[in-house]
Amino acid sequence: MAFLEINRLEKSYGAMSVLKGINLAMEEGGFLVLVGPSGCGKSTLLNTIAGLESISSGEIKIAGRRVNDRRPSERDIAMVFQSYALYPNMTVAQNIAFGLEMRKVPKPERDKAVAEVAETLQIGHLLNRKPSQLSGGQRQRVAMGRALVRKPKLFLFDEPLSNLDAKLRVDMRTEIKRLHNSLGTTIVYVTHDQIEAMTLATKIAVLKDGHLQQFGTPAEIYNDPVNTFVADFMGSPPMNLVPGELVMSGKAYAVAIERDGTAPVVLPIANDRTVVSPAGQKVVLGIRPEAITDVDGADRNAKNVIRVSCRTEVVEPAGSDTFVVTRLGGKDVVARMRSDAAVKLHSTTDFAYNMDRAVLFDPASGNRVA
Known part of the structure; x- marks a missing residue:
C-alpha cells in the first residue's frame, strides 16, 4: 500500500481551476519531487498535502489515513519553507526545540532531541547563536532541524534552496540527499529547478497548468518523456x-x-x-x-x-x-x-x-x- 496517496485531486479558487485531477502514489521512505514552471500548481499541491489549503474534490491519504478534513497539526507532517521562518529572538537551540515545547515535551527529552538533530545536521556549534548570526545555509539547516526533531511521518519542503547562491545550493542539495539516505524519511519536495529534481528524487511529478504531465523515476522522466513539454523542461541543456x-x-x-x-x-x-x-x-x-x-x-x-x-x-x-x-x-x-x-x-x-x-x-x- 502506498504511504502517500492522492486521488483525483481538484483545487479551484472560484472559477479558476488550479489543480486538475491529480493522481499520485508514493511509497514510504521515498523522495517525491514536484517540479514545473512558476504557476503550474506545485506549491498549491504541497499546501493541500500539508492541510494549509483545502481541496475542492478528491482524496489525500497519509499512511492509509484519509486526511482531507484534518487540520495540519493532526496530519503528523513537518514543513520546511523557502523563507526559513526562524524566530529572530530565539537561539538556534530554542528554535529547534520550540515545537516540542509547545507539545509539553519535558525539557530533558527536548534537550536530548535537539542534541541528536544538531549532530545529524552538524550545527552543534551554532546552538547558542541567534538567526541573525548565521549564514543562509546555516539558517536552512536550523529550519530542517526544527522539522526533523519532531520525527513526523512526512516531511514537506517548499523550494528550500531558492534563496541560496549557486554553490551553496549544490552543497545543501548534497546534505538533503545524505539526510534522506541516512534517515529513510518520506519527503515531498517542491522546486522549479529540474537539476534538483533529477538529483534528489526517487520519483518526480512534472506539472504544467495544474495538470500532471508525467510521474515516474528520474530515469523514466529523462529518457522516456511522454510529451515535448517534459522533454524540453527536464534536462540541461534540454532535449x-x-x-x-x-x-x-x-x-x-x-x-x-x-x-x-x-x-x-x-x-x-x-x-x-x-x-x-x-x-x-x-x-x-x-x-x-x-x-x-x-x-x-x-x-x-x-x-x-x-x-x-x-x-x-x-x-x-x-x-x-x-x-x-x-x-x-x-x-x-x-x-x-x-x-x-x-x-x-x-x-x-x-x-x-x-x-x-x-x-x-x-x-x-x-x-x-x-
Missing part, C-alpha cells in the same frame, strides 16, 4: 526537438530532416521503437545532447549510431565537455562532445547520432508517438 518527416528506408522507418543548402539528413529509427504513424507523417525528433557526440566519443555499445556531417555554428568549451551547436530542420541542435574533441567554429564536422536514444513526438499534440 533537442527537431521537426522532420517519417520516411521508409528499405523496410525500416527513418526520419528525414531538412537542412540548408544540401540534401536532407535521414536518420533511421531504432528497431525497438514501435512506430504507429504512416510514412509521410510530420513528426518531431527528440534526442538528448549527450546522444549527439564526436565520432570517437560515441557509445560503443549503441546499435544505431549514424554519422552526419554538419556545419558548426557555435562551440562552447565547458570544462569536462564541449557543447557544439549546428542547424537541422531550421532549429539549433546541441551536441555534447568530449572536452578534447577536434571541433572548429564554422567548419564541417562529423557528428555521431545515437538513434538508440531518439524518440518521436506528434507536432500537433506534442505527445509521444515512438
Whole structure:
C-alpha cells in the first residue's frame, strides 16, 4: 500500500481551476519531487498535502489515513519553507526545540532531541547563536532541524534552496540527499529547478497548468518523456526537438530532416521503437545532447549510431565537455562532445547520432508517438 496517496485531486479558487485531477502514489521512505514552471500548481499541491489549503474534490491519504478534513497539526507532517521562518529572538537551540515545547515535551527529552538533530545536521556549534548570526545555509539547516526533531511521518519542503547562491545550493542539495539516505524519511519536495529534481528524487511529478504531465523515476522522466513539454523542461541543456518527416528506408522507418543548402539528413529509427504513424507523417525528433557526440566519443555499445556531417555554428568549451551547436530542420541542435574533441567554429564536422536514444513526438499534440 502506498504511504502517500492522492486521488483525483481538484483545487479551484472560484472559477479558476488550479489543480486538475491529480493522481499520485508514493511509497514510504521515498523522495517525491514536484517540479514545473512558476504557476503550474506545485506549491498549491504541497499546501493541500500539508492541510494549509483545502481541496475542492478528491482524496489525500497519509499512511492509509484519509486526511482531507484534518487540520495540519493532526496530519503528523513537518514543513520546511523557502523563507526559513526562524524566530529572530530565539537561539538556534530554542528554535529547534520550540515545537516540542509547545507539545509539553519535558525539557530533558527536548534537550536530548535537539542534541541528536544538531549532530545529524552538524550545527552543534551554532546552538547558542541567534538567526541573525548565521549564514543562509546555516539558517536552512536550523529550519530542517526544527522539522526533523519532531520525527513526523512526512516531511514537506517548499523550494528550500531558492534563496541560496549557486554553490551553496549544490552543497545543501548534497546534505538533503545524505539526510534522506541516512534517515529513510518520506519527503515531498517542491522546486522549479529540474537539476534538483533529477538529483534528489526517487520519483518526480512534472506539472504544467495544474495538470500532471508525467510521474515516474528520474530515469523514466529523462529518457522516456511522454510529451515535448517534459522533454524540453527536464534536462540541461534540454532535449533537442527537431521537426522532420517519417520516411521508409528499405523496410525500416527513418526520419528525414531538412537542412540548408544540401540534401536532407535521414536518420533511421531504432528497431525497438514501435512506430504507429504512416510514412509521410510530420513528426518531431527528440534526442538528448549527450546522444549527439564526436565520432570517437560515441557509445560503443549503441546499435544505431549514424554519422552526419554538419556545419558548426557555435562551440562552447565547458570544462569536462564541449557543447557544439549546428542547424537541422531550421532549429539549433546541441551536441555534447568530449572536452578534447577536434571541433572548429564554422567548419564541417562529423557528428555521431545515437538513434538508440531518439524518440518521436506528434507536432500537433506534442505527445509521444515512438
